[in-house]
Amino acid sequence: MTKIISREKPKIAFVGLGAMGIGMAIHLLEDGFPVSGFDVNPMALERLLAMGGTAASNPRECAQDASFFICMVANSTQIEQALFAESTGAIFGLKNDAIVILCSTVSPGFPQEVLSQVHNRFSRPDIQIIDSPVSGGTIRATQGTLTIMSSGPENILKISQPILQSLGEALYSIEGGLGSANKVKLINQHLAGIHIAVAAEIMGLVATMGLNTQQLYQMVLNSPAHSWMFENRVPHMLSNDWSPHSALGIFIKDMRIVTSEGLSRSFPLYVASAAEQLYRFAALSGYEKEDDAGIVRIFIPHNLSLVSAAAQQQSHADDQPKYDLISHMLEIIHGVTAVEALALAIKLDLSIKSLAPIISNAAGTSRSFETVASRMMGKDSTNMRTLVQSRNILAKAMILAQAYNYPLQITATTLQLLQQALVHGLGDEDHTSLLALWSP
Known part of the structure; x- marks a missing residue:
């Protein structure tokens, strides 16, 4: 009998376990992705733990050893806090060549501003960003049937495809570069x-x-x-x-x-x-x-x-x-x-x-x-x-x-x-x- 060896799925850091975020994170777990999560709400972290995920005390800890960092917080201010807060921001914990997936709804110009800070202010040109706002509500988030719009470098979108396919039923790659999805x-x-x-x-x-x-x-x-x-x-x-x-x-x-x-x-x-x-x-x-x-x-x-x-x-x-x-x-x-x-x-x-x-x-x-x-x-x-x-x-x-x-x-x-x-x-x-x- 030939032994079938399954390829290990990459670790995902997930910040923003709100009404939709918790459903998305749990669905990733159900699909076999290791998920580390962070949220200011301790009840959300308890739920993630109960479903087999791990809980972090801050975004930096959450991002350790993760190949993908998903941000599903409420607004652009919270994104900047999650990524760039002094000593606790994810930017200080992201591994080399990590990919940041911004799922929050933000202004179209904001993802490019984030990329500029990552590459220039924090000197991390190895990290890439795609913007992937989602639509569909809490039930579809839990089911992994969201509508997901994504834009960014074509090769980075391709690498991120398994993650997006887990979360969404209708996936759209939007031409025009970073920010076009928003x-x-x-x-x-x-x-x-x-x-x-x-x-x-x-x-x-x-x-x-x-x-x-x-x-x-x-x-x-x-x-x-x-x-x-x-x-x-x-x-x-x-x-x-x-x-x-x-x-x-x-x-x-x-x-x-x-x-x-x-x-x-x-x-x-x-x-x-x-x-x-x-x-x-x-x-x-x-x-x-x-x-x-x-x-x-x-x-x-x-x-x-x-x-x-x-x-x-x-x-x-x-x-x-x-x-x-x-x-x-x-x-x-x-x-x-x-x-x-x-x-x-x-x-x-x-x-x-x-x-x-x-x-x-x-x-x-x-x-x-x-x-x-x-x-x-x-x-x-x-x-x-x-x-x-x-x-x-x-x-x-x-x-x-x-x-x-x-x-x-x-x-x-x-x-x-x-x-x-x-x-x-x-x-x-x-x-x-x-x-x-x-x-x-």
Whole structure:
């Protein structure tokens, strides 16, 4: 009998064992990779130990003898702390030719800044970096079925492939060099952040009007108004579950990255900016560390459980036109959001042809996005609602909300964009013509 000798898998250091990070680290363990972990939360380290990993007291200790260093912390400041903190930073423990995989969502220029510090400030030209932001949530992190976007030197991406394949089901190598993957992630977060915020705005309206929130949810799932975030986050609203599956503070950071990119490029981001302000208001209301679906509570401060309670509301046959109006309203907002995101993608020199399938496999997808992207690429010739028709629907929704003294900030911003398009003579065109508002 021939003895089969398995090749030993490389050791991985993993810093950032939060809601998604712990699932990713455990999945790597299950795939046979030795994993050393560090996190400021001792409970996360205990869980890693229970699953067969090892726990370190700081990033430097964590990085000892590891061929790969995965950073899944919350933001760029924490990345710099993990890598460069005096005496405890991973840079002082990384072995020769180690590869740093940045899985956190950061600004597109940040990975190159990190590489410059590694090579120049700390004189470690042997260490290479790839940026590999992930999308998919806590469940897919545990299952190893994340969507992963990666960019960096081609040979380093190839060496890192077994690690990325363990963590993700849909892997995309993004051309354009280090930081390009975070351009794609920025577009995804633009869409996902708005989708959560508008889902909250819509569900609060439905509850305030005395309609059945569960019925509206089921209706949207099977309609053109569907988005991945609506399907995923509205159940949290319906069950009053604010445990941090994904903390609201993450989208404060991510939407800031999006809008800051727009500001640095003098590029207007109307809907994204409106959504960012809603997240900031929710944080001021004390919801920053709770689930991002909890943003719905800023719309219903008089009864924070109203969306959940309205799931039991009795439905009436004459309410159907209201459900239809709200569903159309959501579809239109998703469509305008898609155009804004794709306009930003073009500004970032991303190809819509390459971007569209990635977003369709990530949390930022919606049926409206898929339709708009297909039409922009000339692949979809089906009739779409005209801008004047969309404008009239949103105007009707605004008037309805006014009767309930209910705020519709994202809806109002979208309506103003449509009215601006009408001023430019685009009323008889479909949503894709809105691209002209961002064109020189």
